Amino acid sequence: MPNKEKNKIKGNIWMKQAGFLGLVILWGLIILFKNSLGDWKWPLFGLLVVLTIWGLYQINKAFFGLKK
DSSP: OHHHHHHHHHHHHHHHHHHHHHHHHHHHHHHHTGGGOGGGHHHHHHHHHHHHHHHHHHHHHHHHTOOO
């Protein structure tokens, strides 16, 4: 049983890393096009900060096996 749990966590690591890579790409795009965003700039930056903090927590939980 513990082996299945370990494999489940291992499988999730790849998805979480891909999600975090997506966040990094979004950061790059928003920084690149920040002048053309107008009024949407600050809400998008705020949303990305929250998503980045959540993503870092999820990756750390996957790597270090933290439980709920």
